[in-house]
Amino acid sequence: MAVRISDVQSQCQIIANHLSAYQYLDDPESDVVNAELEQLSNLYDGRVIVVNTDLKIVKDTYSISQGKTMISEEVIRCFRKETTARYDEVNHFIEITTPISMPGSEDIDGVMLTSISANTIMDTKEKLGIRAFLIIAITSTLIIVMAYFGSLLIVRPFRKVVQEMDDIKEGFEKDSVYVPDFIETEALSLSVTQMISRMETLNASRQEFVANVSHELKTPITSIKVLADSLVSQGEDVPAELYREFMEDIVQEIDRETGIINDLLTLVKMDKGSTDELQVTSVDIGSFVETILERLTPIAQEAQVELVLEIIHPVSAEIDETKFTLAISNLVENGIKYNNEGGWVKAKIDGDYQFCTIEISDTGIGIPEEALPHIFERFYRVDKSHSREIGGTGLGLAITRSVVLMHRGAIKAESTEGEGTTFTVKIPRTYLP
Ligand SMILES: Nc1ncnc2c1ncn2[C@@H]1O[C@H](COP(=O)(O)OP(=O)(O)OP(=O)(O)O)[C@@H](O)[C@H]1O
Ligand SMILES: [Mg+2]
Known part of the structure; x- marks a missing residue:
């Protein structure tokens, strides 16, 4: 619309200049100018009206209003040097006023009022609108269809995984899932x-x-x-x-x-109970182990095994006394149980600023190499018949290991069959919750 208006405006300006050059307002019979006016109105399917200073219509390309007086807001505004270009949205036409004046002169001798139809523009707009709508409709449909099939394609391997997992859930003879698609x-x-x-x-x-x-x-x-x-x-x-x-x-x-x-x-x-139930207190490990050894002395004496305590460095550590007593007693008891008459069990205590080490070694029957990795398992006993006669369920070391782990420590066993066994417990001196 704006392009059309500025187009027509410039053409009107050219013709207005001709009007003034041919002094058309005084003599509206010029064939050249009339032809130009006719052409303009034909070209844009419009009407041109030329008005002089007396607001008299000098020329109307429709030849109906010639000689009449024209009182229109636009014309009057144009005489006041306000050129207007207005689009009438209801009737679809553009109205342009162009002042007619001598070159170099300020005075306005007349006004050219051009109305042109905007129907072609509206038609074009309508056609473009339909086309745009069609394009949008087609592309959206395409996108939706493609998205649907695309998502199907993406989802399919995941469906396969779910299907395989379902199969396993249902108890089919299958224990692995393998979908290498993605x-x-x-x-x-x-x-x-x-x-x-x-x-x-x-x-x-x-x-x-x-x-x-x-x-x-x-x-x-x-x-x-x-x-x-x-x-x-x-x-x-x-x-x-x-x-x-x-x-x-x-x-x-x-x-x-x-x-x-x-x-x-x-x-x-x-x-x-995991670890939060540990009741830790700082305990001197030397006297702690000594108490345990004293308590087990009667059993040791009965088995004719000597109990020895060796403190390399006196050390204290934060432990849950009840649970840790269980752990160390189990180790010493084992040392006594799986020993020979006249043998000994030694508890060696050592420590640095960070860790505390308790080593329980004996001169007993030892543990075969192939059994060593299993001794911490629940109910595991090396020689069932032998253990049976000695008495035991194979839970002792499992308990010991649990307690040590709860204290964030580690336990290891070394043994030579027929010579003896050494258990080493290492725990941090400060308890780490
Ligand atoms: N110091 C040791 N010397 C030789 N064998 C040992 C020693 N400590 C443990 N074992 C072996 O490891 C097995 C497991 O020990 P664990 O303390 O867990 O069970 P247990 O002593 O048989 O029974 P309990 O539950 O009464 O302690 C024992 O049966 C024994 O065969
Ligand atoms: Mg035991």
Whole structure:
């Protein structure tokens, strides 16, 4: 619209100059100028009206208003040197006023009022609007369709992963997921597979644990049953001595059962209680271990094993006394249990500014190399028959290791079969929650 207006305005200006040059206002009969005016109105499907200073219409290309007086706001404003260009939005036409004056003169001798139709512009606009709408509609549809199929393409491998995971969930014979379509799905399937194998390991160890527990708990009960049965079957005439002996055995088995249950409870408590339940106090490790050795002296004497304490550096550390007593007692007890007559168990204490080391070594039977990696497992015993006669469930070292780990420490075992075993416990002197 603006382009059209400025186009017509400049043409009008040229013709206005001609009007003034031909003194058309005085003599509107000039063929040249009339032809120009005619051409302009034809070209733009419009009407040109020329008005003189008396507001008289000198020329109307429609030849209807010639000689009449023209009182229009635009014309009057143009005489006041305000040229206007107005678009009538209702009737779709543009009205332009152009002043007619002699070159170099300020005076306005007349006004040329040009109205041209804006229909062609409106038509073009409408056509363009339809086209734009079509283009937008087609591209949006295309984009939506492409997005739909694109997303299907992207989602498909992930669907596959879900499908495979579902298969595993449903219990099909499959324990790995592998969808290498995308790097992401490959990583995802790898993680899932690792998780599954971890769960399988956990499940296996849980099953083994349950089997072990049941077995261990059943053993004393079976013994008690056998003992009680034989007493019952002998009826009234059981010698008092035999009766007493059997009863003592029964009590022993009951004690054994209680011991196992207590150990299990300790382990379970430590498993779920994690570390925040540690009641740590700063303790002098030398006297702490000495107390334990003193308490175990009767057992050691019975087994004819000597207990020795060696303090390289006196050291204190923050420990949970009750739990740590359990850990160290287990080690010393083992040293006594799996020893030979006349042997010894030595507790060696050392430390630096950061760590405290407690070493429990013995001159006992030792642990075979292939058994060494397993001794901290629950219920693991090297020689079941031997251990049975000595008495033990294989929970001691598992408890010890749990306690040491709770103290953020480490435990290791070294052994030579037939010569002896050394357990080394190392914990930080300051407890790290
Ligand atoms: N100092 C040691 N010398 C030789 N063998 C040992 C020693 N300490 C542990 N073992 C072996 O490791 C096994 C596991 O020890 P652990 O203390 O866990 O169980 P346990 O002593 O059999 O039973 P308990 O639960 O009563 O302690 C023992 O059965 C024994 O075979
Ligand atoms: Mg033990």
